Amino acid sequence: MKRSKELAVCGMLTALAIILSIVERMFPLDAIIPIPGVKLGLANVVTLFALTRLGLRDSLAVVVVRVTLASLLMGSVTAFLFSLFGGLLALFVMWALLHAEGKFCSLLGVSVAGAAAHNIGQIAAAVLWMKTTAVLAYLPYLLLMSVPLGLVTGLVCAVVLTHMKKIDLHA
Template sequence: MKTKKLTTHALLLALALILSYLENLVPMSFAVPGIKLGLPNVVIVYALYKLGAKSAVSISIVRVILVSILFGNVMTMIYSLVGAALALILMWLLKKSKKFSPVGVSVAGALGHNAGQIFTAMVLLETGGLIYYLPALCISGAVSGVLIGILGGILVKRIK
């Protein structure tokens, strides 16, 4: 059983990494600076529902560290880690409340990522003006969160 668990986690981590890479290939920031589709969150939503919170946390954190090493730098690692942590907390809380479907959970995750990164940037760069990016990021987060949530929901239902 232990080997199976390890393999499942490794497989999901690899999938999340590939989705992060794909996301980096398609720049979405022509409309609003910094917006992303959040494709890797499909994997995190799936892990949260199928394997539990611990697995979702470990896959998400390791993914962020690896992606920052591969495509980013130390700064992006700090932003992404705070964003991922806030997203995981929000998703876990919403899932635990049992009042939301994967769509709501995924929207909360997208908002957590955005808000976490904006607030980290506000603190690190000491610029309150960044808060003006938040509305646009909230709207894009809601849209991509719904799409990712629908996808995640289907996967949770279909893949045993």
């Protein structure tokens, strides 16, 4: 019975991440941030939440299913590849930091590192797909934006986690 509940939670988190991705596309940051393609990364709030509440296996399932379904709904093969590389690298970096010996990184630090890893993963996918290293010139700009945008997603996740503690999920 416990696994059924975990699967249901994974499904709800996946649906939430897809909805956040769709909402995020409706409000591009291009008008505020003059760097093409920069996104807030709201789906990473769900990934970070899943890592803190469900663990790596279920979080991996949420990321892979979210990327696959979001790409089918509103993307392309390249969008799938870029999102998958970015999402998986972000997931594993955040998991490693959350489980590091000594816990030297706060939730906000984990989120910023996840945002940076996501950008690195996407640039790696672009290098492979386009067969050129010229896209690496874009990476410093993306990494610079990882700090404020990672802080925002980390803060949102921290607020959600704080409020979740108030809810009795075992009722």
